[in-house]
Amino acid sequence: MPKTDDLVLFAQVAEYGSFSKVAEINSLTNSVVSKRIKKLEETLGVQLLYRTTRKLTLTDAGRTLYQGAKTVKQAADEAFDAVSGFGEAISGHIKISVPTISGELLLAEAVAEFCSQYPGLTIDMSLENRFVDLIDEGFDLVIRTGYLEDSSLIARHILDSQWVVCAAPGYIARHGRPQQPHDLKAHNCLQYAYQTTGASDWEFKGEGKNQMIKVSGNISTDNPIALRKGALGGHGIAYVPRCLVYQDITRGDLIDLFPDQVGKRLGIYAVYPFTRQPPKKIRLLIEHIRQKYLDIRHCF
Known part of the structure; x- marks a missing residue:
């Protein structure tokens, strides 16, 4: 089964269309983001992205996965938001x-x-x-x-x-x-x-x-x-x-x-x-x- 954090990472890549942008947001390197997406593809047995030197494009399987992955990302964001600031005076x-x-x-x-x-x-x-x-x-x-x-x-x-x-x-x-x-x-x-x-x-x-x-x-x-x-x-x-x-x-x-x-x-x-x-x-x-x-x- 894919890890939840890899689904969230994939949703970010689909939204931003850039490994480097997602790497910056998550304080990761480009290679780490690329390897995690590649591992996700291997786990699922499908190609999720078309990669060129200029841009990333979702495949049909990628678009289908993104619909569910973005829901996971949204739920995670809402959960973090719900508790963030609890320690604030x-x-x-x-x-x-x-x-x-x-x-x-x-x-x-x-x-x-x-x-x-x-x-x-x-x-x-x-x-x-x-x-x-x-x-x-x-x-x-x-x-x-x-x-x-x-x-x-x-x-x-x-x-x-x-x-x-x-x-x-x-x-x-x-x-x-x-x-x-x-x-x-x-x-x-x-x-x-x-x-x-x-x-x-x-x-x-x-x-x-x-x-x-x-x-x-x-x-x-x-x-x-x-x-x-x-x-x-x-x-x-x-x-x-x-x-x-x-x-x-x-x-x-x-x-x-x-x-x-x-x-x-x-x-x-x-x-x-x-x-x-x-x-x-x-x-x-x-x-x-x-x-x-x-x-x-x-x-x-």
Whole structure:
């Protein structure tokens, strides 16, 4: 029977296409890697690789073995990751950036609670809506809502945030209630400038694909709290994350105008720089934050 560590080594060779790269990763020589793969081939009685001076290519048998070998490698990686950092002391400093809404809703308290659990730890938490540069600005962790494009970062999905279109009963009494999304064109729409799409483009579900309704209004801001207050004051219709106005809607201070039609739903992610295994304190903080979100998932 082949040794498990030889299967893991073969999976690495298949992934990197290079004996030298795999040798470097495992602190081995090229000849040792080559001999172990050759021995694996002899044990199985099949050729796994086509070797040329320029590259390595999997044979049909190699491709078949790789499907199982990569599962063994993944299981080994996960096992090592599960126990790595057990000896780490939870201390030091963490620099984190979180969105304004989530920060005020739950993260400020969650981070303070985490620090209380680990007295040797300090956290610098920035509440802001801009998309910070993790690497250049030295952030260890960012909670981000939206879309992740930078492949140099790792993102762990926490949950999704549903958006709503809402207005105060007083506004509806004065201006009437829009019956369908297109009716919003005739209303004063308070616009949230912090969006991946334009502030005046409001997304609704449609047949086949979502549709954008172009709205207008007398206020545009990147501060969601200002939008909430404007809507509560009866000054217009707001398009915001549901978690921001969940309690207002529950109390009847705001009315969800299109509860089943708003198409905007964004993921909330814990994002950190690319690394095979982040420090234990970061892993623990992510899990702590994730649980706090899940505890109030009904608001999202």
